[in-house]
Amino acid sequence: DVPDIASPIRTKAIMETYGLTFKKSLGQNFLTDKNVLMNIVDAGDITAEDDVIEIGPGIGSLTEQLARRAHKVLAIEIDQNLIPVLGETLSPYDNVDIVEQDILKANLPALVEEHFDGQHPLKLVANLPYYITTPIIMHLLETAVKLDTIVVMMQKEVAERIAADPGSRTYGSLTVAVQYEMDAEVAFVVPRTVFIPQPNVDSAIIVLNQKEGDVERPISEMVFFKLVKGSFAHRRKSLWNNLQSIYGKTPEIREALQEALDASEISAQIRAEKLSIHEFIVLSNNLIKVEE
Numbered sequence: 269d270v271p272d273i274a275s276p277i278r279t280k281a282i283m284e285t286y287g288l289t290f291k292k293s294l295g296q297n298f299l300t301d302k303n304v305l306m307n308i309v310d311a312g313d314i315t316a317e318d319d320v321i322e323i324g325p326g327i328g329s330l331t332e333q334l335a336r337r338a339h340k341v342l343a344i345e346i347d348q349n350l351i352p353v354l355g356e357t358l359s360p361y362d363n364v365d366i367v368e369q370d371i372l373k374a375n376l377p378a379l380v381e382e383h384f385d386g387q388h389p390l391k392l393v394a395n396l397p398y399y400i401t402t403p404i405i406m407h408l409l410e411t412a413v414k415l416d417t418i419v420v421m422m423q424k425e426v427a428e429r430i431a432a433d434p435g436s437r438t439y440g441s442l443t444v445a446v447q448y449e450m451d452a453e454v455a456f457v458v459p460r461t462v463f464i465p466q467p468n469v470d471s472a473i474i475v476l477n478q479k480e481g482d483v484e485r486p487i488s489e490m491v492f493f494k495l496v497k498g499s500f501a502h503r504r505k506s507l508w509n510n511l512q513s514i515y516g517k518t519p520e521i522r523e524a525l526q527e528a529l530d531a532s533e534i535s536a537q538i539r540a541e542k543l544s545i546h547e548f549i550v551l552s553n554n555l556i557k558v559e560e
């Protein structure tokens with residue numbers, strides 16, 4: 269019997285057979301622990317009903333576990349040397365498509381149209397390349413493709429920032445950008461020892477789910493994101509100081525800013541990390557006058 273791709277023995281054998289080296293520049297740290305992989309698949313609650321997109325299959329360790337559970341898997345890998353390897357390691361599974369593409373340049377709606385039948389819930393599962401975690405998350409939030417659930421492994425510190433609550437040290441513009449669209453939760457932490465080669469950081473699995481019900485939206489997303497970004501520009505300063513950095517310090521502007529804060533029932537001396545997403549939305553709505 270052939271052991272799972274995820275076992276250390278098989279991973280080393282595959283790397284040797286194909287003369288592959290781990291490319292640090294592409295964030296190639298491969299998972300070699302089947303339990304962790306099963307936990308990732310469980311965190312996404314992947315069933316035979318689900319279609320799954322995987323980013324960065326590597327040599328196919330996570331892809332294999334997904335293929336056993338899902339209806340269909342589309343794996344998107346940037347490294348052209350891995351494409352023929354994946355063709356062989358995943359040959360026992362007839363529900364896997366592999367495409368060679370950079371996820372940040374990929375036209376996801378077109379890929380989804382081409383590879384899935386549109387009759388199944390669509391989820392995304394990945395052990396992300398750490399050097400581009402944040403751009404990938406932003407790319408996924410902005411795509412027109414509706415992903416019911418996103419389960420991704422990333423550096424533990426980034427996962428904590430994404431899932432942070434208002435008032436916590438790690439709450440910031442990334443938190444707001446993600447939680448504005450989806451509910452976020454850290455599922456579990458993964459030690460660095462289960463990867464080959466070992467990264468210098470520990471990892472965590474984050475689960476993002478589409479929000480249920482009516483999602484609150486600002487009048488202007490442009491004003492909202494400008495406010496969020498600017499409010500966290502100088503974390504140690506008050507909201508008042510950051511607002512003046514965004515909009516200016518003339519007496520007229522200061523008066524308009526104070527009016528917007530009063531109308532939002534937000535204190536000028538508070539720090540941005542205390543503001544909930546709802547409060548950012550209310551404040552951004554009241555700041556539209558200042559913009560004009």
Ligand code: SAM
Nearest residue numbers: 294297298299324325326345346370371395397
């Ligand atoms: N899924 C495998 C696992 O869990 O062992 C490999 C994960 S490894 C952390 C990240 C993978 O993403 C690598 O295979 C790497 O080549 C690939 N990758 C890096 N940048 C990428 C990009 N821009 N688009 C698609 N894949 C990328």
